[in-house]
Amino acid sequence: DLSPANSISFFPGDMGELQVERHVAYILTVEKRKDDFESVVMEHLRLNGAYWGLTTLDILGKLDAVDKDEVISWVMQCQHESGGFGGNIGHDPHMLYTLSAIQVLALFGKLHVLDIDKVSSYIAGLQNEDGSFSGDMWGEVDTRFSYIAICSLALLRQLDKIDVGKAVKYIVSCKNVDGGFGCTPGAESHAGQIFCCVGALAITGSLHHVDKDLLGWWLCERQVKSGGLNGRPEKLPDVCYSWWVLSSLIMIDRVHWIDKEKLAKFILDCQDKEKGGISDRPDDAVDVFHTYFGVAGLSLLEYPGLKPIDPAYALPVSVVNKVILGK
Numbered sequence: 019d020l021s022p023a024n025s026i027s028f029f030p031g032d033m034g035e036l037q038v039e040r041h042v043a044y045i046l047t048v049e050k051r052k053d054d055f056e057s058v059v060m061e062h063l064r065l066n067g068a069y070w071g072l073t074t075l076d077i078l079g080k081l082d083a084v085d086k087d088e089v090i091s092w093v094m095q096c097q098h099e100s101g102g103f104g105g106n107i108g109h110d111p112h113m114l115y116t117l118s119a120i121q122v123l124a125l126f127g128k129l130h131v132l133d134i135d136k137v138s139s140y141i142a143g144l145q146n147e148d149g150s151f152s153g154d155m156w157g158e159v160d161t162r163f164s165y166i167a168i169c170s171l172a173l174l175r176q177l178d179k180i181d182v183g184k185a186v187k188y189i190v191s192c193k194n195v196d197g198g199f200g201c202t203p204g205a206e207s208h209a210g211q212i213f214c215c216v217g218a219l220a221i222t223g224s225l226h227h228v229d230k231d232l233l234g235w236w237l238c239e240r241q242v243k244s245g246g247l248n249g250r251p252e253k254l255p256d257v258c259y260s261w262w263v264l265s266s267l268i269m270i271d272r273v274h275w276i277d278k279e280k281l282a283k284f285i286l287d288c289q290d291k292e293k294g295g296i297s298d299r300p301d302d303a304v305d306v307f308h309t310y311f312g313v314a315g316l317s318l319l320e321y322p323g324l325k326p327i328d329p330a331y332a333l334p335v336s337v338v339n340k341v342i343l344g345k
C-alpha cells in the first residue's frame with residue numbers, strides 16, 4: 019500500500035505528501051473520458067497520453083488497475099500499414115507516436131505482439147544521409163526524432179538497423195558553445211532538446227561527447243528560487259522540466275548541483291490535492307502530461323514508495339532491465 023502513512027518521511031518538514039490514490043483516480047477517469055476539453059485537445063496525441071498515464075500508474079505501482087488486453091488492442095489499432103504508429107486510430111504515422119506505442123507495449127511486457135522488422139524498418143527508413151532523422155514522410159528534421167529513433171530501436175534491440183555512428187555525429191553537430199543542444203545545428207539550447215540529445219548519447223554509450231561541467235552548469239542554472247526548474251534562462255519554472263532537466267543532470271552525473279528537496283517540494287505543491295493530478299506550476303489546471311512528468315521527477319528524486327524510472331529510456335528500471343537485458 020503506497021499511501022503516505024506507510025512511506026518513510028524521506029523529506030523532512032512541511033513536505034506536502036504525494037496524493038497517490040487521488041492521482042491514480044485522476045488518470046483512470048481521464049483514460050475513460052472521451053469528449054471533454056482535455057480529451058478533445060489531446061485527441062491527436064492520445065497515444066502519447068496513454069504512455070504518460072500508464073507509465074505514471076506503473077511508477078505508483080497501480081498498472082494492474084487497467085485492462086491490459088483492452089489497452090494493447092487499442093494501441094495496435096493505431097499502427098499504420100507503413101509500420102509506424104499514429105496518435106490515434108486512423109491517424110497518419112509519426113515517430114512521436116511510434117515510440118509511445120513501443121513504450122506502452124514494453125510496460126506490459128508485450129513487445130512480442132509487434133512485427134519487430136516492420137516497425138524498425140519504418141524508423142530506420144527515416145534516417146537521412148547526414149545521420150539525422152525526420153519525424154515522418156514530410157521530412158521535418160529535429161534532434162527529438164534522433165532520440166525517438168535510438169530509444170525505440172534500443173528497446174526493440176534493432177540498433178543495427180541504422181547508422182549509429184552518423185546519428186551520433188549529427189547530434190554532436192547540434193552542440194552549442196553553452197554546452198547545451200538545440201533541435202538542429204546552430205539552434206538555441208532548450209532543456210527538452212538537451213534531454214533528447216543526452217538521452218540518445220547515453221543509450222549509444224557516447225556521453226564522452228558531452229562537456230559535463232559546462233552542460234551541468236547550464237542545467238543547474240535552471241533552478242529558480244521556488245525550487246522549480248525552467249526550460250531556458252529567464253523562463254518560469256514548470257513541472258515538466260523536472261523531467262527534461264533533472265534526467266539530463268542524472269545522466270551526466272551532476273544532479274548534486276541542484277537542491278533536490280526544494281525541487282520535490284515544488285512538484286508536490288503543484289498537485290491538486292482534492293481532484294488529483296499535477297499542473298505545470300502551483301494553482302494551474304492539471305493535465306496527464308504534467309502528472310506524468312511530476313511523478314517521474316519524484317521517482318528520479320527517489321521519493322519513497324515510487325518505482326525507480328530510467329532517465330534515458332523514460333520507463334521503469336524494472337521494464338528496461340527485462341527488455342534490454344532480457345532478465
Ligand SMILES: CN(C(=O)[C@H](Cc1cnc[nH]1)NC(=O)OCc1ccccc1)[C@@H](Cc1ccccc1)C(=O)N[C@@H](Cc1ccc(O)cc1)C(=O)NO
Pocket residue numbers: 063066114162209210211214256258262298307
Ligand atoms: C507537444 N508538447 C509540447 O510541446 C509541450 C508543451 C509544454 C508543456 N509544458 C510546457 N510546454 N512541450 C514539451 O514537451 O517540451 C519539451 C520538449 C521540447 C522539445 C523536445 C523535447 C521535449 C507536449 C504535449 C503538450 C502540449 C501542450 C501542453 C502540454 C503538453 C508533448 O507531447 N511533448 C512530447 C515531446 C514533444 C515536444 C515538442 C513537440 O513539438 C512534440 C513532442 C513528449 O513529452 N512526449 O512524451
Ligand SMILES: [Zn+2]
Pocket residue numbers: 256257258259298308
Ligand atoms: Zn510543462
